[in-house]
Amino acid sequence: MRLTTTILTVGAILTGAVLTGCRSKAYYRAQAVEEAREYAMPKVRDLTEIQRDYIRYAPPQVMEEKIFYGKSSGSGKFDRIQTCIAWKVPDMDEYLVVFGWSAPNMVDWSPYQVIRKKYIIPNTSWNLALKNAVNYSMQNMLYLNNATRNRIRFVPPEVCETKLDMKGVKAKINNAEKAKNTEISKDSVQISMLWEGPRPDELVVVTGYAKDMNLAGFQIVHAGVKKSSEVRPHVVKEIESTYKSGINPEKLDEVHIPASFRTRQKNLQDQKKQLKARRSFQYRPIQY
Numbered sequence: 001m002r003l004t005t006t007i008l009t010v011g012a013i014l015t016g017a018v019l020t021g022c023r024s025k026a027y028y029r030a031q032a033v034e035e036a037r038e039y040a041m042p043k044v045r046d047l048t049e050i051q052r053d054y055i056r057y058a059p060p061q062v063m064e065e066k067i068f069y070g071k072s073s074g075s076g077k078f079d080r081i082q083t084c085i086a087w088k089v090p091d092m093d094e095y096l097v098v099f100g101w102s103a104p105n106m107v108d109w110s111p112y113q114v115i116r117k118k119y120i121i122p123n124t125s126w127n128l129a130l131k132n133a134v135n136y137s138m139q140n141m142l143y144l145n146n147a148t149r150n151r152i153r154f155v156p157p158e159v160c161e162t163k164l165d166m167k168g169v170k171a172k173i174n175n176a177e178k179a180k181n182t183e184i185s186k187d188s189v190q191i192s193m194l195w196e197g198p199r200p201d202e203l204v205v206v207t208g209y210a211k212d213m214n215l216a217g218f219q220i221v222h223a224g225v226k227k228s229s230e231v232r233p234h235v236v237k238e239i240e241s242t243y244k245s246g247i248n249p250e251k252l253d254e255v256h257i258p259a260s261f262r263t264r265q266k267n268l269q270d271q272k273k274q275l276k277a278r279r280s281f282q283y284r285p286i287q288y
Helices: 004-023 025-043 051-057 124-140 148-154 169-179 226-234 268-280
Strands: 060-068 080-087 094-100 111-115 158-162 189-196 203-208 219-227 235-238
Touching: 004 111, 025 051, 025 080, 025 111, 094 226, 124 148, 124 189, 124 219, 148 189, 203 226, 219 226, 226 235
Parallel strands: none
Antiparallel strands: 060 080, 080 094, 094 111, 158 189, 158 235, 189 203, 203 219
16 A cells, blocks of 8 residues: 555656646746736836736737856756846837846746836848948048047948039949949939048048938948038938837747736737727726
């Protein structure tokens, strides 16, 4: 009898250990989301009940970033990751974010702070154009003094739409368009990037053509130092980068976006309809 009991006990322990060890990252992530909800609720009392319900029931967006590389045999199980669990709450400009860190499988994830953050998606075409302009200047304008070169490297330029007379460039564009070996076309916009030059009345000018004002497909055709009086009259307008609010898709981990254990809604649209229908109700404050 004792032997049978011992065997059953050992079998139960082994079964529990196996089942516990087989839990997936999705399971631990769902647990982390629930912990994030419980952690956030006492800290968002200033939100309306509709907004608090959104946090309770709507699936969040989960972002991960490795912050510490642990010593291991390549499995990465000793690495540490920072995980941000974010909700784009209705009628809020910022995301409500609960962040914490844990092992890669999130088995030991714990929330550490609630923040409200406005995410900006990088304007990749604009940033690439600026980077190419700086690199072009560094490699082809070696006659500039160190102060001017450092200014180009570290100070953002004045980006303008211009109508500078590029001698021979128009013919080059026409021939290239016929050969279809360039993205520059007759409809391209002339863009110039301006930095202060070596002397007070000079400008470092990098001129190119882009598909639009967002500097998509920007290609450089000329760079040099010019008198400010030769450039300013040909400036049509100064342009600025356009940014979109939202989470950068490259940082978003969309493998598993768990909803709350307490909701049975099939998708986010159903949840939004439910929240909209409940706007006419009066809620009593919830005590925690």
